[in-house]
Amino acid sequence: MKKNILLLAFSLILTMGTIMAQSYTSGTITTSNSTQKGRVLIDYENQKLFLKKDLKVSTYSFDQVNSVTLGNTLLTKKEFNGTPYYVSNITSGKGNLYKINTSQYLVAIENGESVVINTATKSSKTPGVLAVLFKDCNSIRAILNNEDNFNEAALRNIVNAYNSCEYSTYTPTEKEIKNAATYNTDQASFYVGFGTGLNTVSFFDSNDTEALIAAQIQAGVIASPSFFGSIQGNLFISLEGSASFSGENNFNNAVSPTSFRVNSYRALLGLEYLINKTGKIKPFAGISIGVTSDSFKGEVDGFSFNITGGNTLLVPRIGARFQLPNQKHIGVTFSYLSEYENNLSFPTNDIVIPLIVNNENFTFSVSYYF
Numbered sequence: 257m258k259k260n261i262l263l264l265a266f267s268l269i270l271t272m273g274t275i276m277a278q279s280y281t282s283g284t285i286t287t288s289n290s291t292q293k294g295r296v297l298i299d300y301e302n303q304k305l306f307l308k309k310d311l312k313v314s315t316y317s318f319d320q321v322n323s324v325t326l327g328n329t330l331l332t333k334k335e336f337n338g339t340p341y342y343v344s345n346i347t348s349g350k351g352n353l354y355k356i357n358t359s360q361y362l363v364a365i366e367n368g369e370s371v372v373i374n375t376a377t378k379s380s381k382t383p384g385v386l387a388v389l390f391k392d393c394n395s396i397r398a399i400l401n402n403e404d405n406f407n408e409a410a411l412r413n414i415v416n417a418y419n420s421c422e423y424s425t426y427t428p429t430e431k432e433i434k435n436a437a438t439y440n441t442d443q444a445s446f447y448v449g450f451g452t453g454l455n456t457v458s459f460f461d462s463n464d465t466e467a468l469i470a471a472q473i474q475a476g477v478i479a480s481p482s483f484f485g486s487i488q489g490n491l492f493i494s495l496e497g498s499a500s501f502s503g504e505n506n507f508n509n510a511v512s513p514t515s516f517r518v519n520s521y522r523a524l525l526g527l528e529y530l531i532n533k534t535g536k537i538k539p540f541a542g543i544s545i546g547v548t549s550d551s552f553k554g555e556v557d558g559f560s561f562n563i564t565g566g567n568t569l570l571v572p573r574i575g576a577r578f579q580l581p582n583q584k585h586i587g588v589t590f591s592y593l594s595e596y597e598n599n600l601s602f603p604t605n606d607i608v609i610p611l612i613v614n615n616e617n618f619t620f621s622v623s624y625y626f
Contacts (some may be wrong), residue, residue, distance in 0.1 A: 349419030362397040395423035451621025474498035516554025565598030593617035
């Protein structure tokens with residue numbers, strides 16, 4: 257049973273990765289020899305382009321392709337700081353503004369320095385980063401500090417203001433230094449999700465188990481503090497709360513006729529190590545410790561009970577996060593909740609009904625990180 261569940265989890269992870277990798281847009285690819293029309297995907301991580309036409313996918317390296325069109329937008333290849341990009345020019349001068357895609361823009365100045373701005377993510381670091389790039393223009397600093405929405409129109413106005421500036425030696429203010437320093441600030445994401453759990457239940461010292469299926473919801477936060485240094489973005493601290501709800505089940509492996517349903521509430525604190533932190537597909541492994549509160553409602557040998565139990569948990573987990581076009585992530589997680597015991601013995605009619613329930617849980621969940 258455990259092996260089948262692990263195989264199912266890995267299969268779903270691979271399927272999600274394939275779906276994420278197939279984000280094509282109608283367009284063309286132009287090489288030195290020809291122009292091919294179809295649906296185009298630009299993979300910056302591996303510096304490859306893909307053209308899908310008539311169910312056939314052709315692969316090109318960045319060295320082979322001179323320009324690309326996505327929809328009605330022509331993108332030409334340019335290199336910045338040793339990295340090639342396919343961009344369309346918006347504003348030219350001493351400062352240049354280029355569009356990479358619908359949410360990413362590249363701002364470059366004539367000495368070769370450049371930064372990429374993501375307009376889909378509001379960040380306090382943007383004014384500081386641009387202030388450092390435009391360090392020879394003092395008049396632009398007020399514009400940067402007063403701008404709240406760095407969209408395409410705002411970036412165009414900022415670059416135009418830089419191109420018409422009276423250039424002089426740059427002296428940053430205290431506020432600008434603080435904003436620039438946030439470039440290396442802590443990383444954190446909240447997430448919410450849902451999933452399903454498989455609780456293998458046994459009674460007393462028996463090894464005979466039966467499965468109890470439950471629906472699950474969860475919410476949490478992951479954070480990678482700046483003091484992690486070179487492993488920031490790889491190692492995360494996680495804090496999660498979850499709740500699962502099962503239907504009532506009749507257990508044939510109990511000594512006496514037994515049926516119940518279980519609602520469980522858990523709090524977990526742990527560590528996760530993220531592999532490939534700059535990629536679009538980011539596998540991870542982690543471990544958490546925590547507590548569970550289990551509410552049992554049912555009957556034993558005709559006697560009704562409604563009892564709350566609980567115990568401590570050790571939770572290893574594996575999974576992957578998939579980056580979306582808006583820079584958020586979808587995550588899939590497979591977790592194993594270590595076996596624990598609930599003593600649900602209860603008194604009735606001047607006698608004590610013994611009931612020891614052993615629980616071992618496997619869960620699979622899908623979460624949205626924002």
